Amino acid sequence: MATLPQELKTLLAWASPARSGDRLAGLAAPTAEMRIRAQMALAEVPLSRFLNEALVPYEQDEITRLILDSHNPDAFAPVAHLTLGDFRNWLLSEQASPEALAALADGLTPEMVAAVSKLMRNQDLILVAQKCQVVTAFRNTLGLPGHFATRLQPNHPTDDASGIAASILDGLLYGNGDAVIGINPATDNLNQACDLLKMLDEVIQRYRIPTQSCVLTHVTNTLAAIEHGAPVDLVFQSIGGTEATNQSFGVSLSLLEEAQQAALSLQRGSVGNNLMYFETGQGSALSANAHHGVDQQTCEARAYAVARRFEPLLVNTVVGFIGPEYLFDGKEITRAGLEDHFCGKLLGLPMGVDVCYTNHAEADQNDMDNLLTLLGVAGCNFVMGIPGGDDIMLNYQTTSFHDALYLRQVLGKQPAPEFAQWLSSMAITGADGRLNPAVPPAFQTPLQAVTGETASD
Structure with missing residues (x-):
């Protein structure tokens, strides 16, 4: 032995x-x-x-x-x-x-x-x-007991404005988007990032939505966008648990500090100044050959020290995204999701989870339903909301707009309070907090513009 x-x-x-x-x-x-x-x-x-x-x-x-x-x-x-x-x-x-x-x-x-x-x-x-209750704020308040938020993720394989707009409208009408409206750009360059930031800001300003926007581009692009006068709410970056892992991402603590200070100087938050958004994931250190002989879950937890340093609004692990080489099946993905959420919360982070898997993993949507429900009971701050749960740009399976509705209904949770009030004021929800069956008047014209159909079709 x-x-x-x-x-x-x-x-x-x-x-x-x-x-x-x-x-x-x-x-x-x-x-x-x-x-x-x-x-x-x-x-x-x-x-x-x-x-x-x-x-x-x-x-x-x-x-x-x-x-x-x-x-x-x-x-x-x-x-x-x-x-x-x-x-x-x-x-x-x-x-x-x-x-x-x-x-x-x-x-x-x-x-x-x-x-x-x-x-x-x-x-x-x-x-x-x-x-573990971790509350953060920017344009709304996230993490309060009894509340459950979503990131509205309107990704498009060509960054088509009409396609993104359709997804945003769809998500809002399902009560999604209180954590953030956040886009992974298909083309990671400065001009595209600025265009997407302006588009998101126009939507938020036009409808006076109490939420924040984010284009999940590299932090150096976000810094450049700020210098070009783009309306940056949140600074995003993927991070890992060793210096070598972060070097593979092209980031350091000093660079993140520079970006945080630049975003703070814009003073765009209305109820708080938590404006950093980090994503992590078990296996990132191993895939970068930067794990120093440390197991992948411990490396993941070390990434949370980086996040904690910058008092973020949002942190989430993309738990099954890296692939079955790191988390083979639904059982391993479920365990990792619960571990990551536990570790992040215990360290004082506003932890969310991208409840997800890739199509070559031994997992399916039933596994994700199980993990989503367990995380809801555990008090997870937020999950993703994507049309049909299928990200057609990143090519992976995650949670859909209606998955968030399911969790709110079975566990009696509400969106962020400011966002819930907005949903009611826009007639997206009724007095009981449930979705109205009819398209609200304010969105009938945009719906027709996007689909070519009237609200009654």
């Missing part, structure tokens, strides 16, 4: 619930029995060890430096004496109230929360995440 590893990062990798990415990297436990033994050994590790044994060398990695240099020992003090197993038990206890968890967030490192998640069942991840 193999001997358990003594090195912390190897013990973490062996203790991770099975997934294809760790197997691909050669980091997974050799057998299921060794995985359980590693989890039992991990439960005895003191939380304080994570402050003394860096998984990625401090001298080589600015994310490690960020994690350790920004650690708050006063916030950590209430749990500093605990082992990981004891910490798990405390998180599941009634002592771990929403207020206690909020006070603790700055005292936890990503490695601590990733480690404790490896000792938890899915229901444990849901229970603790549900107690």
